[in-house]
Amino acid sequence: MSKEILINNNGFETRVALIDGGLTTEFWLERKKQSSIVGNIYKGRVQKVLPGLQAAFIDVGLEKSAFIHVSDFAEIERDVDKSQDVISSLLHEGQMLVVQVYKDQIGTKGARVTTQVSIPSRYLVMMPNAPELLAISSRIDDEEERARLQEDMKSINESNDEFGLIARTNAELIPQDLLEHDWKFLKRLWKKVAERIANQKTPSLIYSEFSLAKRVVRDHINENLTQITVDSHDIHLKVKKFVDDFAFEWQGQVNWYQGSRPLFDQFNAEDEIERILSKKVPLKSGGNLVFDQNEAMTTVDVNTGQFVGYKSLEDTAFKTNLEAAQVIARQLRLRNIGGIIVIDFIDMADDLHKEQVHKTLEEYLSQDTARTNVLGFTALNLMEITRKRTTENIRDVVCEPCNKCHGSGYIQTIESNTFKLFREISRSVKQFKASKIMVIAAPNLVEYIIDEHSETLADMEESLNKRISLQAEDSYGRDQYDVVLL
Incomplete structure (x- = not known):
């Protein structure tokens, strides 16, 4: 099934979505003040x-x-x-x-x-502290292919005693010349890293992982990826150069999006991303899922809702659970939920039905780049899953505990509301003609924009060629605002 990568950047945050078969299956968000340091x-x-x-x-x-x-x-x-x-x-x-x-x-x-340092490239992972290591990703299960990769890596790394290698899942069926291209890149990189370790003071940053856009492209570019669409000219040029340098044989396209509608709106990804923060997720059958994220674990409750089935209660439960298994696997990736996950599927009496739901969940979770483990049904008919997470989930990035409900719920941070407002300004200007823009918003939101993002506002005025004025309205709540075109 064809895949696409969408990259949205507006100067204050980068958002990346993976579209698989028309559905948004993964979403990443990185802000300048909250960028991930995993891999550094x-x-x-x-x-x-x-x-x-x-x-x-x-x-x-x-x-x-x-x-x-x-x-x-x-x-x-x-x-x-x-x-x-x-x-x-x-x-x-x-x-x-x-x-x-x-x-x-x-x-x-x-x-x-x-201390187990590792640096990934497109097909290989460099292991400086294990120069004797030649290993293959466990997700490559064809024995002939594993043997072929082992021989190719041995040939490529034979005269090198600086680092060992692991073949990533992406290396499956990749010819030796492309693996060697990756290896040469890693060797050049390690030379620079080793020099910095020897010469730089303590403490200091020695190596920084790629930017979010480059990381996602590196990890997902393959024959199934048909295009990468970027709405920032600067990042478009950087991604294009990155692809030309490290994935020169890729047959897809890197497009610079210049449409009047926002990129994520054009590809119907914005609504899907907004629903990430919702506890309830509707199912096509009429049922629904309810996600409850706690500090120790996440629970998912499966409900039939309006779906009444056609034959029996068992049939209704089975069909709802099958659909739920697929959606849950996708939602775990979208929301970047990690740790212990307990799913309360609708009770089924038939063991064959339970087995099929179990296999369906495992099948869809196998597409997840994060390490997952499905432990199966417990004695109470609950499904247990563990999922490794290395960065904060999306809810914790864009939300904060609500002081009005004493932490029992979540609201978007004032920074998130600010960026949402900036996107609304850009969207409005592109859709309607106006000579200037007035923003009416809650006093704390206006104050925050003036204190923290006056420079961003000035840049927007210059890029949109419109004057933007702010007006505080005491009756507005902290997440309320209106964009008025004059």
């Missing part, structure tokens, strides 16, 4: 060793110290007794340590780091 490599200093936890805090130059556990060390063998004080034999306060972030700071917790 730092030259850090051990700040404090905690023998009781078998862990340590590492100063890497960020606001909060990074956290490393003994199991995150490349030198630790799997059979080492981690109940012993191993961490003290590995680290001491003030020691220099090169680490890589594998989990962003989430909430009050600092970033999680590891």
